[in-house]
Amino acid sequence: MDRRQRKTRDAIFNAFSRLLSKKNYNQISVQEIIDEANVGRTTFYAHFETKDFLLKSLCEELFDHIIDTAMGMPHSHSRLTCGLEADSVFLHLLRHLQENDLNILALLSSENNEIFLRYFKSNLKKLIVSQYAEKGRLKKSNLPEDYLVNHISSSFVEAVSWWITRKMKETPEQITEYFLATVDMLAL
Amino acid sequence: MDRRQRKTRDAIFNAFSRLLSKKNYNQISVQEIIDEANVGRTTFYAHFETKDFLLKSLCEELFDHIIDTAMGMPHSHSRLTCGLEADSVFLHLLRHLQENDLNILALLSSENNEIFLRYFKSNLKKLIVSQYAEKGRLKKSNLPEDYLVNHISSSFVEAVSWWITRKMKETPEQITEYFLATVDMLAL
DNA sequence: TTAATACAAAACAAACTGTTCGGTTTTATT
DNA sequence: AATAAAACCGAACAGTTTGTTTTGTATTAA
Numbered sequence: 020m021d022r023r024q025r026k027t028r029d030a031i032f033n034a035f036s037r038l039l040s041k042k043n044y045n046q047i048s049v050q051e052i053i054d055e056a057n058v059g060r061t062t063f064y065a066h067f068e069t070k071d072f073l074l075k076s077l078c079e080e081l082f083d084h085i086i087d088t089a090m091g092m093p094h095s096h097s098r099l100t101c102g103l104e105a106d107s108v109f110l111h112l113l114r115h116l117q118e119n120d121l122n123i124l125a126l127l128s129s130e131n132n133e134i135f136l137r138y139f140k141s142n143l144k145k146l147i148v149s150q151y152a153e154k155g156r157l158k159k160s161n162l163p164e165d166y167l168v169n170h171i172s173s174s175f176v177e178a179v180s181w182w183i184t185r186k187m188k189e190t191p192e193q194i195t196e197y198f199l200a201t202v203d204m205l206a207l
Numbered sequence: 208m209d210r211r212q213r214k215t216r217d218a219i220f221n222a223f224s225r226l227l228s229k230k231n232y233n234q235i236s237v238q239e240i241i242d243e244a245n246v247g248r249t250t251f252y253a254h255f256e257t258k259d260f261l262l263k264s265l266c267e268e269l270f271d272h273i274i275d276t277a278m279g280m281p282h283s284h285s286r287l288t289c290g291l292e293a294d295s296v297f298l299h300l301l302r303h304l305q306e307n308d309l310n311i312l313a314l315l316s317s318e319n320n321e322i323f324l325r326y327f328k329s330n331l332k333k334l335i336v337s338q339y340a341e342k343g344r345l346k347k348s349n350l351p352e353d354y355l356v357n358h359i360s361s362s363f364v365e366a367v368s369w370w371i372t373r374k375m376k377e378t379p380e381q382i383t384e385y386f387l388a389t390v391d392m393l394a395l
Numbered sequence: 396t397t398a399a400t401a402c403a404a405a406a407c408a409a410a411c412t413g414t415t416c417g418g419t420t421t422t423a424t425t
Numbered sequence: 426a427a428t429a430a431a432a433c434c435g436a437a438c439a440g441t442t443t444g445t446t447t448t449g450t451a452t453t454a455a
Contacts, residue, residue, distance in 0.1 A: 023401050023452065045233060048442060059403045064444065071233075133321060162385055169369050170362060170389050177361045181354055197350055201358050204392060211421065211432055236411060247434040252413065 028066060030056040032077055032122065040125040044074065044134060078138040081123050085115055108150065109175060109198060113191035116179065127183045136176050143172045157206045171202050216254060218244040220265055220310065228313040232262065232322060266326040269311050273303055296338065297363060297386065301379035304367065315371045324364050331360045345394045359390050 034056035038047045049070055053063045067073040116123065126135040147168050151157050157167060178198040182189060189197075222244035226235045237258055241251045255261040304311065314323040335356050339345050345355060366386045370377060377385075 021401070021453070027402080049444090050442065060444085061404085061446090062402055065401080069444090133325070137321070160388060162388055166366075166369055166385055169365060173361055173365045174358060177357060178354075181357055197354055200348060200350055201393065202389075205389065209422070209432070215433080237413090238411060248412095249414085249435085250433055253432080257413090 024066075027056070027058055027062055030058055031063065031066060031073065032080070034058075035073060035077060036122040036125040039131050044131050074134060075138075077122070077126070078135050081120075081126060081135070082138060082142055084120070085112065085123065088115055108146070110191055110195045113179070113182075113194055116183070117187060117191055124183075127180075132180055132183065136180060139179075140172050140176045143175060144168055147171055151206055158204070160205065162205075167205060171206060174198060174202050212254075215244075215246050215250055218246055219251065219254060219261065220268070222246075223261060223265060224310040224313040227319050231318050262322060263326075265310070265314070266323050269308075269314065269323065270327060270330055272308070273300065273311065276303055296334070298379055298383050301367070301370075301382055304371070305375060305379055312371075315368075320368055320371065324368060327367075328360050328364045331363060332356055335359055339394055346392070348393065350393075355393060359394060362386060362390050 031052060034052055035047075038051060038055060047070070049060075049063060052070075052073075053060055056063075067076065116127075123135075126132065151171075152164055152168060157164065160167065162170075175198055178194055182194050219240060222240055223235075226239060226243060235258070237248075237251060240258075240261075241248055244251075255264065304315075311323075314320065339359075340352055340356060345352065348355065350358075363386055366382055370382050
């Protein structure tokens with residue numbers, strides 16, 4: 020990828036993150052973004068069709084980043100599903116979040132966390148299906164697998180959200196413990 | 208309240224709901240709302256400061272409506288906390304949702320459900336605190352009460368969301384069963 | 396060096412926002 | 426029934442945002 024492209028792309032992402040840490044997504048205009056990023060109007064629209072696409076791209080990029088660094092498998096989180104113990108996956112994710120990536124925290128803090136967390140959750144579902152469901156590690160219950168996977172994903176995302184909004188006072192291990200305490204009779 | 212006020216207020220609410228069932232909240236403009244509601248521009252802003260306030264008002268109104276009709280306690284859901292069995296509260300809520308109030312479904316279906324559900328959830332938390340926590344009916348655990356209440360509320364809201372997005376194929380009783388299966392070892 | 400590509404700056408029409416003004420209809424009061 | 430208050434409408438407004446186009450410059454890869 021052209022050095023120039025990567026440069027403006029990053030400039031836009033960073034500007035966007037900075038703005039997200041100050042105000043709501045809805046209240047941010049493209050104008051503000053290009054001002055903050057010091058980038059031409061034309062350039063912005065050459066990179067991102069709309070503000071929504073920018074957000075989506077940022078989420079994708081951050082999710083890939085989280086997964087890659089948390090798992091130590093650069094450039095291929097499609098291999099996520101291979102040979103990792105379940106709780107260590109969750110623990111790794113939490114540990115990585117604790118390392119305070121500026122961009123990630125901007126997306127997770129305050130009003131905007133739902134945007135990223137929705138994206139996060141949908142990817143988490145896939146992960147859980149491949150990690151648990153396909154390998155028959157969900158405890159048998161009367162619940163539809165669909166429902167169960169959604170419940171577990173939500174519970175984890177909610178745990179993360181709860182943790183972040185309260186300034187991450189607990190350790191990742193503690194949060195993992197909380198999380199498992201609510202779902203470990205359903206799956207492990 | 209002046210009949211005229213109630214009338215335009217309803218017209219705006221209904222128009223807004225109709226639009227919400229078609230497109231995203233973000234993509235709806237005030238212009239569209241007042242066109243759909245057949246209401247003057249000035250009138251809209253006399254009623255609602257911004258689009259966000261309109262949304263908030265609609266959520267409040269619908270939540271009150273759900274609570275009132277589900278509990279049969281018109282005009283006072285502050286007395287919600289008196290003498291109702293816990294699971295019947297959930298069941299009542301689900302039964303009421305099944306009666307297909309147009310406005311509520313508009314807020315719950317598709318892309319927009321998070322908006323109302325966040326509001327729903329925060330009220331649910333209060334309800335759970337007063338129903339369970341204050342009466343010592345949360346099973347003892349290592350979890351902070353805060354965390355537990357959030358988990359239970361989220362689980363219910365997620366259950367509702369799951370139910371609705373899949374066209375409410377199950378009965379309210381069935382969903383209550385699913386919900387309780389995931390949390391009844393934590394509280395009852 | 397050359398040709399492609401990424402960028403900037405400015406201008407553009409179209410739409411949206413929130414407010415103001417003058418005038419009309421409805422409601423509650425007497 | 427008469428009147429005053431309140432709610433409404435329509436039009437116009439300045440300001441902002443959006444997404445596109447155009448013209449020209451700088452950077453990159455070949």
